[in-house]
Amino acid sequence: xxxxxxxxxxxxxxxxxxxxxxxxxxxxxxxxxxxxxxxxxxxxxxxxxxxxxxxxxxxxxxxxxxxxxxxxxxxxxxxxxxxxxxxxxxxxxxxxxxxxxxxxxxxxxxxxxxxxxxxxxxxxxxxxxxxxxxxxxxxxxxxxxxxxxxxxxxxxxxxxxxxxxxxxxxxxxxxxxxxxxxxxxxxxxxxxxxxxxxxxxxxxxxxxxxxxxxxxxxxxxxxxxxxxxxxxxxxxxxxxxxxxxxxxxxxxxxxxxxxxxxxxxxxxxxxxxxxxxxxxxxxxxxxxxxxxxxxxxxxxxxxxxxxxxxxxxxxxxxxxxxxxxxxxxxxxxxxxxxxxxxxxxxxxxxxxxxxxxxxxxxxxxxxxxxxxxxxxxxxxxxxxxxxxxxxxxxxxxxxxxxxxxxxxxxxxxxxxxxxxxxxxxxxxxxxxxxxxxxxxxxxxxxxxxxxxxxxxxxxxxxxxxxxxxxxxxxxxxxxxxxxxxxxxxxxxxxxxxxxxxxxxxxxxxxxxxxxxxxxxxxxxxxxxxxxxxxxxxxxxxxxxxxxxxxxxxxxxxxxxxxxxxxxxxxxxxxxxxxxxxxxxxxxxxxxxxxxxxxxxxxxxxxxxxxxxxxxxxxxxxxx
Numbered sequence: 001x002x003x004x005x006x007x008x009x010x011x012x013x014x015x016x017x018x019x020x021x022x023x024x025x026x027x028x029x030x031x032x033x034x035x036x037x038x039x040x041x042x043x044x045x046x047x048x049x050x051x052x053x054x055x056x057x058x059x060x061x062x063x064x065x066x067x068x069x070x071x072x073x074x075x076x077x078x079x080x081x082x083x084x085x086x087x088x089x090x091x092x093x094x095x096x097x098x099x100x101x102x103x104x105x106x107x108x109x110x111x112x113x114x115x116x117x118x119x120x121x122x123x124x125x126x127x128x129x130x131x132x133x134x135x136x137x138x139x140x141x142x143x144x145x146x147x148x149x150x151x152x153x154x155x156x157x158x159x160x161x162x163x164x165x166x167x168x169x170x171x172x173x174x175x176x177x178x179x180x181x182x183x184x185x186x187x188x189x190x191x192x193x194x195x196x197x198x199x200x201x202x203x204x205x206x207x208x209x210x211x212x213x214x215x216x217x218x219x220x221x222x223x224x225x226x227x228x229x230x231x232x233x234x235x236x237x238x239x240x241x242x243x244x245x246x247x248x249x250x251x252x253x254x255x256x257x258x259x260x261x262x263x264x265x266x267x268x269x270x271x272x273x274x275x276x277x278x279x280x281x282x283x284x285x286x287x288x289x290x291x292x293x294x295x296x297x298x299x300x301x302x303x304x305x306x307x308x309x310x311x312x313x314x315x316x317x318x319x320x321x322x323x324x325x326x327x328x329x330x331x332x333x334x335x336x337x338x339x340x341x342x343x344x345x346x347x348x349x350x351x352x353x354x355x356x357x358x359x360x361x362x363x364x365x366x367x368x369x370x371x372x373x374x375x376x377x378x379x380x381x382x383x384x385x386x387x388x389x390x391x392x393x394x395x396x397x398x399x400x401x402x403x404x405x406x407x408x409x410x411x412x413x414x415x416x417x418x419x420x421x422x423x424x425x426x427x428x429x430x431x432x433x434x435x436x437x438x439x440x441x442x443x444x445x446x447x448x449x450x451x452x453x454x455x456x457x458x459x460x461x462x463x464x465x466x467x468x469x470x471x472x473x474x475x476x477x478x479x480x481x482x483x484x485x486x487x488x489x490x491x492x493x494x495x496x497x498x499x500x501x502x503x504x505x506x507x508x509x510x511x512x513x514x515x516x517x518x519x520x521x522x523x524x525x526x527x528x529x530x531x532x533x534x535x536x537x538x539x540x541x542x543x544x545x546x547x548x549x550x551x552x553x554x555x556x557x558x559x560x561x562x563x564x565x566x567x568x569x570x571x572x573x574x575x576x577x578x579x580x581x582x583x584x585x586x587x588x589x590x591x592x593x594x595x596x597x598x599x600x601x602x603x604x605x606x607x608x609x610x611x612x613x614x615x616x617x618x619x620x621x622x623x
Contacts, residue, residue: 004318004319004320004321004338004339004340007321007322007338007340009321009322010076010322010325010326010329012072012075012076013040013075013076013077014040014041014042014074014075014076014077015075016040016041016042016043016044017038017039017040017041017071017074017075018038018039018041018044018046019036019037019038019039020036020037020039021036021037022034022035022036022090023035023036023037025083025107025108025111027086027093027103027104027107028103028107031086031091031092031093032091032092033083033084033085033086033091033092033093033104033108034062034083034084034089034090034091035062035081035082035083035084035108036062036063036067036070036081036082036083037079037080037081037115038067038070038071038073038074038079038080038081038082039074039079039117040074040075040076040077040078040079046117047117049119050079050116050117050118050119050120051077051078051079051117051118051119052078052079052118052119052121052122052123052146052328052332052333053078053079053080053081053112053113053115053117053118053119053121053122053123054073054078054079054080054081054122054123054124054125054328055080055081055083055108055109055112055122055123055124055125056069056070056080056081056082056083056124056125056126056130057082057083057085057101057104057105057108057124057126057130057133057134057137058082058083058084058085058088058126058129058130058133059084059085059088059095059097059129059130059178060088060129060130061084061088061089061181062082062083062084062089062090063082066082067082069324070082072325073324073325073328076325076329077333078328078332079112079115079117079118081108081112083108085100085101085104085133086100086104087100087182087183087221088181088182089181094183094221095178095182095183095221095222095225096225097129097175097178097225098129098132098133098136098155098157098243098244099157099241099243099244100243101132101133101136101137101243102136102137102139102140102241102242102243103140103243104137105124105133105134105136105137105138105140105142106137106140106142108137109122109124109137109142109144109145110142110143110144112144113144120144121144121146121147121332122142122144122145122146123145123146123147123148123149123328123331123332124137124145124147124148124149125148125149125150125324125328126149126150126151127150127151127152127153127261127299128151128152128153128298128299129153130153131150131151131152131153131155132153132155132160132246134148134150135150135155135246135247135277136155136242136243136244136246138246138252138253138254139242139243139246139249139252139253140242140252141252141253141254142254143254145254145256146256146331146332147256147257147258147327147328147331147332148256148257148258148259149258149259149323149324149327149328150258150259150260150261151260151261151262152261152262152263152266152267152296152298152299155244155245155246155247156245156246156247156248157239157241157244157245158235158239158245158534159247160267161229161239162233162534163524163525163577164498164524164525164526164527164530164550164551165233165526165527165529165530165534166498166525166527166577166578166580166587167229167230167233167577167578167587167588168267168576168577169204169574169575169576169577169578170267170576171226171229172200172203172209172214172215172216172226173200175216175222175223175225175226176195176198176200176215176216176222178222179195179216179218179219179222180192180195180196182219182221182222183221184218184219184220184221184222185219191218191219194218195215195218195219198215200215203215204575207578207579207588208578208587208588208589208590208591211223211224211227214226214227230586230588230589231586231589233537233586233588234530234534234535234536234537235533235534235535236535246277247277247280250277250280250281250284251284253281253286255285255286255287255288256288257288257289257290257327257330257331258277258278258281258286258288258289258290259289259290259291259292259323259327259341260276260277260278260289260290260291260292261291261292261294261316261320261323262276262291262292262293262294263293263294263295263296263297263298263300263301264293264294264295264296264348264350264521264522264553264554264555264556265295265296265297265305265306265419265439265440265441265553266296266297266298267298276291276375276554277289278290278291278344278345278375279374279375282344282374288331289344290341290344290345290346291344291345291346291375292319292320292345292346292347293345293346293347293348293375293554293556294314294315294316294319294347294348295310295314295348295350295367295441296316297439297440298439300439300440301315301316301317302315303315304360304362304440305439305440305441306439306440306441306442306449307361307362307363307440307441307442307443308362308363308365308440308441308442308519309358309360309362309363309364309365310348310350310353310365310366310367311353311364311366311367313367313368313369314348314367319346319348319369320340321340323340326338326340326341327341342371343371343372343373344372344373344374344375345371345372345373345374345375345377346369346370346371346372347369347370347371347372347375347481347556348367348368348369348370348556349367349368349369349370349479349481349556349557349558350365350366350367350441350521350555350556350557350558351365351366351367351505351557351558351559351560352365352366352367352368352558352560353365353366353367354366355507355510355512355513355517356510356512357512357513363441363443363507363513363517363519365441365505365519367558370556376481376482376483376554376613377481377482377615379615379616380481380482380613380614380615381613381614381615381616382611382612382613382614383395383611383612383614384609384610384611384612385471385565385567385609385610385612386398386602386607386608386609387405387469387567387600387602387608387609387610388403388469388602389403389405389602391467391468391469391470392469392470392471393469393470393471393565393566393567393610394471397604397607398602398603398604398607399603399604403601403602403603404599404600404601404602404603405467405599405600405602406597406598406599406600407464407465407466407467407569407570407571407597407598407600408464408465408595408596408597409465409497409570409571409572409580409582409595409596409597409598410465410595411572411579411580411581411582411587411593411594411595412593413465414465414572414573414574414579415460415463415465415466415500415570415571415572415573415574416446416450416451416452416453416460416573416574417450417451417573417574417575417576417577418442418444418450418460418502418520418573419441419442419444419502419520419521419522419523441519441520441521442519442520443513443517443518443519444459444460444461444502444504444518444519444520444568445457445458445459445460445518446458446459446460451574451575459515459518460568461518461568463570465570465571465572466568466569466570467568467569467570467600468504468566468567468568468569469566469567469569470504470506470564470565470566470567471564471565471566472564473508473561473562473563473564474559474560474561474562474563474564474565475561476561477558477559477560477561478558478559478565478614479556479557479558479559479614479615480503480555480556480557480559480612480613480614480615481555481556481557481613481614481615482554482555482556482613483551483552483554483613484503484522484552484554484555484610484611484612484613485549485550485551485552485610485611486499486501486524486549486550486552486567486569486608486609486610486611487547487548487549487608487609487610487611488501488547488548488549488550488569488600488608489545489546489547489600489601489602489606489607489608490528490545490546490547490548490598490599490600490601490608491542491543491544491545491546491598491599491601492528492540492542492582492596492597492598492599493542493543493596493597494540494542494582494583494584494594494596494597494598495529495539495540495542495582495583495584496527496528496529496537496539496540496580496581496582496583496584497527497528497540497571497580497582497596497598498525498526498527498528498571498572498577498579498580499525499526499528499548499550499569499570499571499598500523500524500525500550500568500569500570500571500572500573501523501524501525501550501552501567501568501569501610502520502522502523502567502568503520503521503522503523503552503555503565503566503567503610504518504519504520504521504565504566504567504568505518505519505521505557505559505563505565505566506518506519506563506564506565506566507519507563508562508563508564518566520568521555521557522552522553522554522555522557523552523553523573524550524551524552524553525550525573525577526548526549526550526551527580528540528546528548529584531546531547531548531549537584539584540584545601545606547606567610569600571596571598579593580596581593581594582594582595582596
């Protein structure tokens, strides 16, 4: 069988497409949403036979970029609808991000199914927010929803906005970017220009911000939406709305085929075990779900990710050629997918490269694809690695004693975010965007891609608020595939604390990297006051010993013989997350900042450890 990369692109069956732009679709409350319809045609006429329909509902403008994909799919025999969601671009109403998409999505699906050109079957597609909107609509069980294709965005509202209870600051930049195209900006060019020119990075120096004095003050509807994200610190009814958190309502989802495309280095909740719909819906008895994990960030699907390359085979086009078309052809037309979706789970094992630098200066980490009947793979074994004194990480349980490591955390000087998706976005007036932080796989070293980088560019572990625990050089290759968890015993002199854990693949020194290369491959964060659950905080008593779990991003990585496996622990990751002020109050509303001292315990009675999902023996790569 040919590999997916060798498969030819499917040729369209229709040269003509008729477009009905700006159709007004009326929602149940009377609000009208603007929708463009693309219809396969022949001889200047729409086909006599109804066809399956595909729906893409977007806050990012149904024109012009989405029209290219819509035209192509229509030429392959689908009726395609692209729709501006409520309050965006040509659609009426006020934009209430995410929460609004449940009922609106249902109404749009059922409207489309009732059109005479549709055969009654509707598929939904799209990534990020658009994937979120699909999940929201699914909670309403639309009877004509027949298949779904999500990428980079299965949502649980709370865990999307607040990972481990800490606020993802990306959302402020996101709302500023969105507001520049919002209704307020459409009415007043001066407002749009001000939002486009917003010096977002300087606002982060003024954190926390106040409503009415924030960079969103010129767009009150967007400011209200953001401050809802900011103020609802606990998992409450605001987050549990079906539109806001489809993951809270999976029992309502119809049993339809669904494809999930995820990235190892994407936003934490999009592939986190608590929000990974593939695994949970499969356990609920939904059979036709498929998941693909690639070495990608949020929409970056090429071979270059950060300062690392995973090789030509790692790209989305190489493993998923024409994936939307092949997915819907399989379920709507009974056309064989030619092995693209041969097994329920396909994942990329990062690593195995020689660690040299290519002509672009990228670390060649390499990797290969593998398939599995389940996620995580059934053969995974959980192996504990314990944190010891003298920065040792080992499978041996610590001895009796009072071994501990203390580090100082200063909210005025937070540790910079340095792995995975961590970015804040500023829209540029001339077009395009500016990202303060760069996505991807990076050496754990200071650099211009990090927040407030300073000379000299030292390893991050030189910071006093980062402690590391690492193995001796590995005696044989070790594959870690699944969901790692850190179980941390600690005490502190503060009322609250954040703990960030990173899993790092440490390359030995080489001619290209004389100090070695510390490649971060997974991370997680947990706010201590939510250690017993996110519904209500439980503050800390200074000096008392506690345990918490840090759920980390899933991964698949081959740690080669001679490499070290390392765990980094720190108390902040900025500007990915709001910085804990150590007072116990909501840090995003707290103007008091206290220095704190956190102590990690690593002794037999309090054995801090990381639980690693290990593949006991490496199976052959996919042919």
